[in-house]
Amino acid sequence: MNLKIQSLDIDFHQLIENSLNAILILGKEGEILYCNKACLKLLKVASPDDILYKNLCVFLPLDFHPICKERLRKVMKEQEILKSIEAKMIKSDAEIIDVEVKTAPYLLKGKVYAQVIIQDISDRKLTEKLLYDREKLASLGQIAASIVHEVKNPLTAVKGYLQLLKESQSHNYLDTMETELEKALETLQNLLQVSKPDLHDEPFVSVDLCKELESLLFLFQEKLYKVKVELDLKDPERKVVGKRNLLLKAFFNLIKNSIEAIPDKGKIRIEHYYDNGSIHIKVSDTGVGISEDKVKMLGTPFFSTKSDGTGLGLTQVFTTIHEHGGDVSIQSSIGEGTVFHVRLPTK
Ligand SMILES: Nc1ncnc2c1ncn2[C@@H]1O[C@H](COP(=O)(O)OP(=O)(O)OP(=O)(O)O)[C@@H](O)[C@H]1O
Ligand SMILES: [Mg+2]
Known part of the structure; x- marks a missing residue:
């Protein structure tokens, strides 16, 4: 009509x-x-x-x-x-x-x-999820920080009394108790550090991520006989302004996870490029992959599937990237591999 x-x-x-x-x-x-x-x-x-x-x-x-x-x-x-x-x-x-x-x-x-x-509304849902994850992590960081403060003081007191006890008498158990106590205090300190990166009074500096990513790989030298590394570092002139040590630790944690996800031989790929006001860094691996229900848990302090993992690596990654105004997205399929995509704004 x-x-x-x-x-x-x-x-x-x-x-x-x-x-x-x-x-x-x-x-x-x-x-x-x-x-x-x-x-x-x-x-x-x-x-x-x-x-x-x-x-x-x-x-x-x-x-x-x-x-x-x-x-x-x-x-x-x-x-x-x-x-x-x-x-x-x-x-x-x-x-x-x-x-x-x-x-x-x-x-x-x-x-x-x-x-x-x-x-x-996929884009809207994704933004909502990122915001929700960010808030969840921020509140986890606050809870972690207050628990650490509450628990650390009595444990430090116990450690002091143990040392006094050791001076008056010696016993094997006392040494073991002291070592275990130190481990607990160290875990608490790590939790505090990774959950609240803004506590670090590191200055913001201009960071050349291309150069830093290449240097980071040297730290994994002994693992690289079984894992092939592919580097695709574009737009090296673009710099991020941030806390250098925290950012390096975050990319170290991502690369470490990728290597650990490869049981035998495999490949990791590190990409760096600039697009639309942000630096993008992708760390991909051909490892075991992560199931959908576990993807939801990533970044939660102490979530680990490794016998010797602390489960604090990704907490550090998420909190650091968020503190720099960026975000992290994950794509994974079981048996095929995983991609961690980090976006960091340049301004
Ligand atoms: N690239 C990846 N491929 C497959 N699984 C991964 C990958 N990255 C992380 N994961 C999963 O997420 C979990 C949490 O990672 P996170 O780095 O926080 O702790 P972790 O690696 O277990 O311990 P830590 O970092 O202290 O050594 C891992 O135990 C693993 O199950
Ligand atoms: Mg890890």
């Missing part, structure tokens, strides 16, 4: 077809009867023939099927305009995206259909 408004001829079909919102029209069982261009693009479907008459559930993870059916029922039977919800959809290439879905009845020639408007 064409409607003349002032001097504009509006072709509604063309308007919907080219709308920036992804729009679907569903039949009463959830079968897709119409899909505009934005929706084809959103679901990475080449032509309408690949989607028409399929059920919408084909593009939804299993746990969203009951919600979808219930919403369809409400729209069809009760002709209700539904509140928007957040859901997930599966693209034709199997990638899962976060979406916001609005559903309302659509009446045509006496029949009711469901009109569905879908918006890709």
